[in-house]
Amino acid sequence: MPLSKTLRSARRQTSGSSAQPRRRVCRTCNNLDPRGHTSSVYQTESKQGAISALTLVVDALALERTKTPQERGCRYCTVLVQALDEFYEGWRGCRARITVEIREKGSIRVGIEGEKWAGELIEIYARAASRAPWPTLGTAHPIPSNSGSDDTFDFARRCIQDCLTNSKHGACQPSPTSVPVGPKRLVDVGRVTSPIRLIDTQGKWFQYATLSHCWGTGPILTATKANWKKLTSNIPFDALPPLFQDAIIITRQLGLRYIWIDSLCIIQDSTRDWETESSKMGSIYEFSYITISATGAADGSARCLADRRKPIRIDYENTSHKEFALRARKTLDQHPDLNEGKPAKPTGALMRRAWALQEHVLSTRVLHYTATELLFECKTSHRCECSPARRIYPTTPALIPKAIAQQSKHSYGVWEAWQRIVEQYSQRDLTVANDKLPAISGIAHKIKDATGSSYLAGLWKENLASDLLWSSSALVTQVYASDTYRAPTFSWSSLDTAVTYYAPDEDERAVFTPTVKLRSSSIALSGLNALGTVTDGSVMLRGACLPAILSSQLKDNSWEYTLLIKGTSAIRVSHDCMLGANEDTTTSTQEPTVRRANLGFELKPFRAPVLCLSVARYDGWLSGLVLGKSNRVKDAYERLGTFSAGVEAFRKAEEKNLLLV
Structure with a gap:
């Protein structure tokens, strides 16, 4: 959870800082305040004045022994303990370090070192509709509770449309000299009067989506020499694995009629067909309208469109005995690292599969369906549901074009x-x-x-x-x-x-x-x-x-x-x-x-x-x-x-x- 470059390079607080000494500051959590600590850093270039940030490393055993506010313990440490109890089962008793990243007017991010919870974070924030319980705590952008919600589909459409029409996305447009190499076959996702079926493109160009997914070890629907002609007539929706069903729904929601799915569009028991079509795979992904990346799905039985874990409520009472309701949610450490200039690292089973890397690298636009939110990447920018504004961040699809x-x-x-x-x-x-x-x-x-x-x-x-x-x-x-x-x-x-x-x-x-x-x-x-x-x-x-x-x-x-x-x-x-x-x-x-x-x-x-x-x-x-x-x-x-x-x-x-x- 690194700090931004402006924060890392900023000066530490001096005696002339506007922050005044406060009483009863917890030595463990600094009252979840990014100001006034010896490790606090300040972004002095902000128009709103100095913006502070603080990263603390807390011993898990020390935090576990935190007294409740009623026992005259730290009410801020209690907030951390409640969140940890909810999202990190088994953290009590572990000999691990807890990282707490606090940014003024932002959310608080909490993570535990070690392989068990690698890449997982807790985000603690104030409710947008109410006053923050303490001045430095900020709110967080809401994330729909289901990845198949109207709001999530609207977000996906906005990202794609912006990429297609924004003049700054020149890298995302095909080169005038490039000759698109289309796939031999596509899946027609059907309409009211026509079935889902496999089509032969016969050298013609169609606008299509691509699916990037884990095959896994379970049964999966594939095209073979024996069944591919049958698949060109009709593929019953119920015969498709749950993941393919979701891919069909996403394709339709994005206004497309065709999708390329490797297991269906390549005849798997034909060596010649596999070698021919797999050799074109780079172009197939590069020239697709959008790549649907089933990042969190381990196999075809999992779904892209699923419920997400809802945020939890954390009760907090200030020194005046006024009660506040905070929110905490699980998130993943998968966003771009601006300090190192590194692109997003979407988290999920697909990211461990070798074939999926070139599908990610060569795609022009990608929708990553992860466990916590939808991420969008193209050759120019990165956006996500927790931070939906367009940002010119380094991206994986931009890696090779930028180098060239x-x-x-x-x-x-x-x-x-x-x-x-x-x-x-x-x-x-x-x-x-x-x-x-x-x-x-x-x-x-x-x-x-x-x-x-x-x-x-x-x-x-x-x-x-x-x-x-x-x-x-x-x-x-x-x-x-x-x-x-x-x-x-x-x-x-x-x-x-x-x-x-x-x-x-x-x-x-x-x-x-x-x-x-x-x-x-x-x-x-x-x-x-x-x-x-x-x-x-x-x-x-x-x-x-x-x-x-x-x-x-x-x-x-x-x-x-x-x-x-x-x-x-x-x-x-x-x-x-x-x-x-x-x-x-x-x-x-x-x-x-x-x-x-x-x-x-x-x-x-x-x-x-x-x-x-x-x-x-x-x-x-x-x-x-x-x-x-x-x-x-x-x-x-x-x-x-x-x-x-x-x-x-x-x-x-x-x-x-x-x-x-």
Whole structure:
């Protein structure tokens, strides 16, 4: 719950501040007043005078012991306790910190640290129709109690209409030179005299919505070779899963006649149809009128249009024994972060699915149906039911267009955007492991169209040195190699692990120098998607190489890997996954080699030879790859991890051509 930039940079209160010392100020909650605390900050640029804000971190056990006002305890702490009891079951007795964010004339936001309640907040506010119980407490915009209410649909229509007609939304309009690639099939949502049915567009253009949703593990209606012709005649409304029923209702309410739903508009048991239509998915979402994102639904049995939890009443009595009724409601920490310049992070099951990321990134306009409110995003602005005014915030659909627009000014912008997307994507789940590259191919097509660069199974030829230096997230400790081939080892897509890239500052970026050259590359594709599934891949690189010994040891229940290079101190390796020494040698004189370990491989300490390849240099230090000899391809190497070291470590390195597979 960060403060705005103007508040963060504002001065602290001084003795000359207009706020006067008050008596009996609670040391725990500061009487829920943002003023007068040593941590208070003030926005002095406001036309209304100094606006204060305060963020407190409160110990849960200390707050739990709060006395009631009748026991001469703090009446403000009691407000917090009542709200916590209502929304955070089990908070009493937990050893967690509670964050309380107070902003003058605004609502109070309360959250508890820890995984159990991650992303959940309580919003405490005054009733709009009555006087606030204390001067600094503000009101909150009402949110309808059902996501299918007239008010919610009116909000959605206003957002869409503003995006379509506002001159500032030029980024949301299709380029005059772009040629829309429409879907082969659409669902006709029907009218009074016509049924719901599947239609073949026959190359014609129709205005349509798209649905972004979780399939889940339960039964779902799909188009197959056996039933698709029947679906072109009639799809009974009752035969649709509840989620699809809601999507049909939303489509009708928005004045549209057609919607694209992947499970119905792609023949699922036809490999050719799936490859053809899934390869167009990026364009299908980009050119849709609106994407209906079932963000909070875990599968087709859930609904978009549902009741929301109503706000609760909290009774408060001031020192004059006058009674007030406050309100508190559950909200989600899913709004844009203006301090960091980050877009909204809608919360729900869909945000954990890999396929859904490109649907979010590539859509022009999105309605996110979350558990607490409806969010709207386009390539220009963000709006939500709790803050319905139009705001020019950073958005996810604007990420790639913005990077492309700035490409002439900052050539690295597109590559950084790709790497940030890969970082998010690699944290998400896939039901089918081989969808790793197809599920991000729509975004890859946009990058390829903008840059003209060759695509190497998740990496880009024009940014190869930087792209090669991905590393497994430090949070991932037990990752194993797949038993079946999915991608070359130099690609992040070869593993099921969250990955990160080093983000250099401006000074480091200025001195970043690739130290490898691409001699040749080869990518063997499977299917019709040119940026999809691969069956093989390799790159021939020339760069400075140095032999080393890789040592492994078990420390605090985690395996650590260290490079031992003659004449230098030990270098810690960021390993891609669990590693093991392959001791299946044909003669006793052969040395063991290191390889990625599959699940079931017996992990044990080893010392074995590897090769270190310098990939890029940042002034006085360099980063590179740790390589082991491939058991699959003769005279080739496979990636094991990454390392960083001072340039002096490579003073005796030798230039070589290496084949990576």
